[in-house]
Amino acid sequence: SAVISQKPSRDICQRGTSLTIQCQVDSQVTMMFWYRQQPGQSLTLIATANQGSEATYESGFVIDKFPISRPNLTFSTLTVSNMSPEDSSIYLCSVVKGATNEQFFGPGTRLTVL
């Protein structure tokens, strides 16, 4: 597995603002992903963070709303832009290390938009 940290752990934001969430891993990983988990729901994949290139977004998610960076093999950021109350959710990063496709999750960022 890997030790994964996310910052901030939680935040309360005003609508119309943006928040950048950081994901840091203690060692190099093969792949990094960003998920959203709305209250009482399962996990929905937002995008795959690609090192050195544009992220690959899932249907329903766009780069203008959720810009993602991954400058190296241990770090990624997700920005939630122009937030609305519907963006209130837990945002999780996950990583794959090595040749398997086992994913390990960070502790999550709990976002509340007022």
Next chain:
Amino acid sequence: QKEVEQNSGPLSVPEGAIASLNCTYSDRVSQSFFWYRQYSGKSPELIMSIYSNGDKEDGRFTAQLNKASQYVSLLIRDSQPSDSATYLCAVASGYSTLTFGKGTMLLVSP
């Protein structure tokens, strides 16, 4: 559209019993199957992965896979109150992204 179905529960079992959690999936080419445990307010924790038909045991946990029936299950033996959590089934096709089920809540009563 890839789908992963789980009974939402709650599944209630007494302490010491066997808890059986089930999952079906729609994509026939799925190759990798995972069970995650998620405590309330925490992130998912990988507890089992299985890739071949049959059983895979790890301590009190046994994962069972039947690709012909597109069915994967998780058995928890000697259930403990600390096993009370939501269990998420996840499926991947090849080296690709995971599709998660909505999870089954397990309640183990002392």
